[in-house]
Amino acid sequence: MKVDDHTPPNGTVRDWLDDRASTDGDRDAYLFFDGEPALTWSDLQSKAKQLAQQLTALGLNKGTSVAILQPNGRKAIECLYGVLYGGFRATVINLVAGDEAIGYALDHCEARIALVGEAQVNLFERVSPTRMSRLTEAGDNKAPVLHRLEPADDALLMYTSGTTGRPKGVVHSHASLLAGGWTPTVAHRLTPSDRGLCVLPIYHINGLCVTVISALVSGGSLAVAEKFSTSKFWDQCEEAKATWFSVVPTIISHLLHSDITPSPNTRDRLRFGRSASSPLAPDVQTAFEARFEVPIVETMGLTETAAQILSNPLPPGIRKIGSPGKAFGNEACILSPDLIPLPPHLQGEIAVRGPNVMREYLKNPDATGETFTSDGWLRTGDLGHIDNDGYFFVTGRLKELIIKGGENIAPREIDEALYSHPDVIEAAAFARPCKTYGERVEAAVKLCDGSTLSSEQLVEICVQKLGAFKSPDTVYLLEELPKGPSGKIQRIKLPEMTR
Missing domain, CATH: 3.40.50.12780 (ANL, N-terminal domain)
Incomplete structure (x- = not known):
C-alpha cells in the first residue's frame, strides 16, 4: 500500500x-x-x-x-x-x-x-x-x-x-x-x-x-x-x-x-x-x-x-x-x-x-x-x-481567556513574556476572580536551579513587554507546574495550587 x-x-x-x-x-x-x-x-x-x-x-x-x-x-x-x-x-x-x-x-x-x-x-x-x-x-x-x-x-x-x-x-x-x-x-x-x-x-x-x-x-x-x-x-x-x-x-x-x-x-x-x-x-x-x-x-x-x-x-x-x-x-x-x-x-x-x-x-x-x-x-x-x-x-x-475589566487577555501573551527570560523553564498565566475587574491576571513559573529571579522581577518583565494592565499582579514560583499526560501545562489547576 x-x-x-x-x-x-x-x-x-x-x-x-x-x-x-x-x-x-x-x-x-x-x-x-x-x-x-x-x-x-x-x-x-x-x-x-x-x-x-x-x-x-x-x-x-x-x-x-x-x-x-x-x-x-x-x-x-x-x-x-x-x-x-x-x-x-x-x-x-x-x-x-x-x-x-x-x-x-x-x-x-x-x-x-x-x-x-x-x-x-x-x-x-x-x-x-x-x-x-x-x-x-x-x-x-x-x-x-x-x-x-x-x-x-x-x-x-x-x-x-x-x-x-x-x-x-x-x-x-x-x-x-x-x-x-x-x-x-x-x-x-x-x-x-x-x-x-x-x-x-x-x-x-x-x-x-x-x-x-x-x-x-x-x-x-x-x-x-x-x-x-x-x-x-x-x-x-x-x-x-x-x-x-x-x-x-x-x-x-x-x-x-x-x-x-x-x-x-x-x-x-x-x-x-x-x-x-x-x-x-x-x-x-x-x-x-x-x-x-x-x-x-x-x-x-x-x-x-x-x-x-x-x-x-x-x-x-x-x-x-x-x-x-x-x-x-x-x-x-x-x-x-x-x-x-x-x-x-x-x-x-x-x-x-x-x-x-x-x-x-x-x-x-x-x-x-x-x-x-x-x-x-x-x-x-x-x-x-x-x-x-x-x-x-x-x-x-476560548475557555482560557482572562476577561479583565471587560477586556480579553490571552494567557499566551503573558506566557511568552515570561519565557523571554532564560531562567524560566515553565510558565503559565491564569485568571483569579476579582471584585474590581471581574478577573485579574496571575501566573506561575518554574525557574532553573540557582536562579535568583524574584516574583517582582518577573512581574516587571511583563510590564515592560505588555504594559501594566495585561501583566500579572503576582507571579508564583513553583517547583513544578501541573501537567497532563503529554506534558502540557494544565492552567485550570493553578488557581487551587496557588491559594
Missing part, C-alpha cells in the same frame, strides 16, 4: 499491517529501550492476529470497546494493534488521569474486557466496574474467523482531559485513525528510512497517531521510550539512530535548560524535532535551535482530529516562528462568532474539516452537535488568525 501526498490512506489498520508484513516483514517496526526485543512487521502482525482471535473467541461484537491500560512498551504496541486488527474499539486509558476519571472512562466505554499491564493491576481492581474483567488466559487453539472490517468502522476511543467537566470519549474510525498517521507523514516527508523517537505516552493522541500510526503509514520505524527523561533523551536519540522526534514545549524547555548536549552524530542525523500539544514560545524555540542546531517544526493538533491539523514546512521551507503552520491533509479556517469563515488577519475560532476528524463524542450527541457546524467544520476552541501565506497564529483558548 502506497502513501499519496493528496489522498488519505485507504483500507483499515488490518489491511495496512498485513501489507507491511508481506512486503517488509523482516524489517524492524518498533524498538524499545527496556530490554524487550524489537518487533518486526511480521512479528507484530502475528501477535496482533493472535490477540484478535483470542478476543473474537470471547464473542465480542465488532466495534465493542476493549480497554487498554498499558504504559509505553512492547506490550502496549501489541495490545493496540491486536484490538484494532480484530475490529474492536481500542479504548486507550490515560494512566495518570486519576482514579475518578479512569473509573468514569472504564464505566462509560462499556467494555467488558481490559488488557492491563502488570503495574496497573491494582489501579484496575480499584476503579473498574464489576462487569469488566482482565484478559489473563492464553485462550484455546481455535482460530475463529475475524470480523470483516471497513474503513468507516470504529477503531479508537480516547477520552479528553476533562478540564471543563466529565471527560468526553472521542471516537475515531479506521479511516480517520490512518489519516492521523498520514498527516504528519505528508507534512514531515516521512519515508521508510526514517526512525522516530517516541517519549510521549501512547495513551495520548500525539504519541499514538503522530508516532505509532505514522510508522505504519510511512513504513518507517519507531523507538519507544517508557517515558521522557531529560538525562536520557539525547542518548536515546543516539542509540535508536533517530532521524526525528515528537515532543511538547515543556520538554523542549527542559532540554534547553539541561547541561546535556547531543553528540555530533546525533545532531547531524536528526532531520527535525517536532513540537505539538500547546504553543511553543518563540524565545524558547530560537534558543533551542541556536544551542542544539536541530530545527524545530511547530505543529498543532487535537484528540478530535487524530492529532495534527497544522504544521510548519520542513527546512528549507519557510518556518514562521510563533505559528503552528499551515494545513496539511485537511482544511482549516478561522470562523467568526456566527460561524462564517473569515479572511486573513481577522481573529476568530480555528476550525478544521477533513479525513482525520472524529466521528463523534461517544454517547454525547449534544456535545457532538455543538462541536460541528452545519457545513462540517469542527470547532477547536482555539482563537487565532491567518496571514496572507496561509499560516495560522494561535492567540489563546
Whole structure:
C-alpha cells in the first residue's frame, strides 16, 4: 500500500499491517529501550492476529470497546494493534488521569474486557466496574474467523482531559485513525528510512497517531521510550539512530535548560524535532535551535482530529516562528462568532474539516452537535488568525481567556513574556476572580536551579513587554507546574495550587 501526498490512506489498520508484513516483514517496526526485543512487521502482525482471535473467541461484537491500560512498551504496541486488527474499539486509558476519571472512562466505554499491564493491576481492581474483567488466559487453539472490517468502522476511543467537566470519549474510525498517521507523514516527508523517537505516552493522541500510526503509514520505524527523561533523551536519540522526534514545549524547555548536549552524530542525523500539544514560545524555540542546531517544526493538533491539523514546512521551507503552520491533509479556517469563515488577519475560532476528524463524542450527541457546524467544520476552541501565506497564529483558548475589566487577555501573551527570560523553564498565566475587574491576571513559573529571579522581577518583565494592565499582579514560583499526560501545562489547576 502506497502513501499519496493528496489522498488519505485507504483500507483499515488490518489491511495496512498485513501489507507491511508481506512486503517488509523482516524489517524492524518498533524498538524499545527496556530490554524487550524489537518487533518486526511480521512479528507484530502475528501477535496482533493472535490477540484478535483470542478476543473474537470471547464473542465480542465488532466495534465493542476493549480497554487498554498499558504504559509505553512492547506490550502496549501489541495490545493496540491486536484490538484494532480484530475490529474492536481500542479504548486507550490515560494512566495518570486519576482514579475518578479512569473509573468514569472504564464505566462509560462499556467494555467488558481490559488488557492491563502488570503495574496497573491494582489501579484496575480499584476503579473498574464489576462487569469488566482482565484478559489473563492464553485462550484455546481455535482460530475463529475475524470480523470483516471497513474503513468507516470504529477503531479508537480516547477520552479528553476533562478540564471543563466529565471527560468526553472521542471516537475515531479506521479511516480517520490512518489519516492521523498520514498527516504528519505528508507534512514531515516521512519515508521508510526514517526512525522516530517516541517519549510521549501512547495513551495520548500525539504519541499514538503522530508516532505509532505514522510508522505504519510511512513504513518507517519507531523507538519507544517508557517515558521522557531529560538525562536520557539525547542518548536515546543516539542509540535508536533517530532521524526525528515528537515532543511538547515543556520538554523542549527542559532540554534547553539541561547541561546535556547531543553528540555530533546525533545532531547531524536528526532531520527535525517536532513540537505539538500547546504553543511553543518563540524565545524558547530560537534558543533551542541556536544551542542544539536541530530545527524545530511547530505543529498543532487535537484528540478530535487524530492529532495534527497544522504544521510548519520542513527546512528549507519557510518556518514562521510563533505559528503552528499551515494545513496539511485537511482544511482549516478561522470562523467568526456566527460561524462564517473569515479572511486573513481577522481573529476568530480555528476550525478544521477533513479525513482525520472524529466521528463523534461517544454517547454525547449534544456535545457532538455543538462541536460541528452545519457545513462540517469542527470547532477547536482555539482563537487565532491567518496571514496572507496561509499560516495560522494561535492567540489563546476560548475557555482560557482572562476577561479583565471587560477586556480579553490571552494567557499566551503573558506566557511568552515570561519565557523571554532564560531562567524560566515553565510558565503559565491564569485568571483569579476579582471584585474590581471581574478577573485579574496571575501566573506561575518554574525557574532553573540557582536562579535568583524574584516574583517582582518577573512581574516587571511583563510590564515592560505588555504594559501594566495585561501583566500579572503576582507571579508564583513553583517547583513544578501541573501537567497532563503529554506534558502540557494544565492552567485550570493553578488557581487551587496557588491559594
